[in-house]
Amino acid sequence: MANIKEVASLAGVSVATVSRYFSAPEKVSKKNTDKVIKAIEQLNYKPNLLARNFTQSRSYSILVMAPLANPFLLDVIQGIQEIARIKGYTVLLVDPLEAPDDENKYYSMLETRLVEGIIDFKVQKRLNKKHGTRIDNIVTLCDYVENNPSPVVTVDDVKAAEKLVDYLVSLGHRHIGCLTGLDFIHATHHRKLGYQNALQKAGLPLSNKLMINGDFSVTSGLNAAKEYADMQPRPTAIFCMNDKMAIGIIQGLKAEGLRVPEDISVVGFDDIEFAKYCDPPLTTIRQPAKELGSSAMKLLCNLIEGKFDPETVLRPYFLPTDLIVRGSTCAVK
Known part of the structure; x- marks a missing residue:
């Protein structure tokens, strides 16, 4: 050895x-x-490492709480792991959706110092606190609310969604559907606001009939496709709040005998790996997945080491997004 x-x-x-x-x-x-x-x-x-940790009374472990079934988050987690490795931390992954009643137990690991910090993909208002110049070692990732109780790294979902719908408007689309995500996810409300802002800016009416509730799954996209196909008048474009639903809706529209993008343009959000391989390739918003993860881990390390400004640390860290134009959109015929 x-x-x-x-x-x-x-x-x-x-x-x-x-x-x-x-x-x-x-x-x-x-x-x-x-x-x-x-x-x-x-x-x-x-x-x-056990001897090192015992000598220094530290665990050198961090806990990441993430819905692991989301393919977009895999690259985010890779970004976390790369920085953790450089910094000498072990990453523990848990999926709170599998055992939602265990969330308090996970957070108690921080209080008992079994882990030195937590990266959570969901805002936890009840547990994150500010104590004078001390901030609990918790970073919220890819989720955001006003007056966020812990440091947060994310993208501006409102502006990103608005940019995407602006692009559809620039192609001449005036009847644009919106397939939403889960209601308890803050990003759903932010992306919905961006969709509404773009329509209002273009002088287009807001219609609840054009908004269908989804759950971020491929299946909800498939189910929504028939509803949109049967609408009169039918939308000429559909904004889906993630790529999985967009991929599902493309397949569903084809099953209804409609062409994408000739009959209906479709856009998604995230730019997961499958987005460029679906037929047609998906126009979407690209989030900087690995950079989100690495930025969150660097921020958590600064919290653990006390290297932060208490006056600014709670300001959200918004990373930029890009509009990726592919074959699922075209100008209105």
């Missing part, structure tokens, strides 16, 4: 640098960090 001296020798750094990588990785330069990581992988080195 390899030892720390062999790691240092292969990496071309001192034993102290390797030791510092495990005890205080933020103090090691990126160049040396990359060397140490490469040497560890080549030698399959297994440090005694």
Whole structure:
């Protein structure tokens, strides 16, 4: 079994640098960090992290609470893991949707120091608190409300949805449907507001008949397709609040004998991997998935290490989005 001296020798750094990588990785330069990581992988080195954690009275673990069935979040989680690895943290993943009654138990892990911080994909008003200059080690990711009780990293769903619907309006669409997401998800309300803002800006009427409730699943897209196909007048474009529903609605519209985009243009939101491979490829909003994850993990590390400004830390960190135009949209015929 390899030892720390062999790691240092292969990496071309001192034993102290390797030791510092495990005890205080933020103090090691990126160049040396990359060397140490490469040497560890080549030698399959297994440090005694239990001894380190016991000596320092730290767990070096963080908890990520995420709905793991969402394909968009897989890249977000990868971004979290990349930074956690550099910083020397172990990532524990749990899906709160599988056991919603266990959420308090998960948060108690922070109070008992079994984990040093939590990244939660849902705002937890009842548990996140500010104590003077101390902020609980909790970061909210991809969710946001006004006066968010913890630091948050996300995108501006209102502006992103508005940008997407603006694009449909620019193509001449005046009768635009909206397939919404789950009502208890804040992003649903934000994206709905962006949709409404774009219509109002274009002088187009708001119609509840054009809005169908979905649940972010492919199946809800399939089900909504028949409703839209039977509408009179039928919408010329449909804004879906995520890509999975958009992929479902495209398949459903085809089953109803309609062409996408010639008869109905369809847009999604997220730019998951499958979006560019569906038929036709999906026009959508691209969220910077890995950057969202890495930014959240960097922010959490700053909270844990006390490196934050208490006056600004609760301001939301909005990352930019991009409009990705593909074959599922066209100008009104």
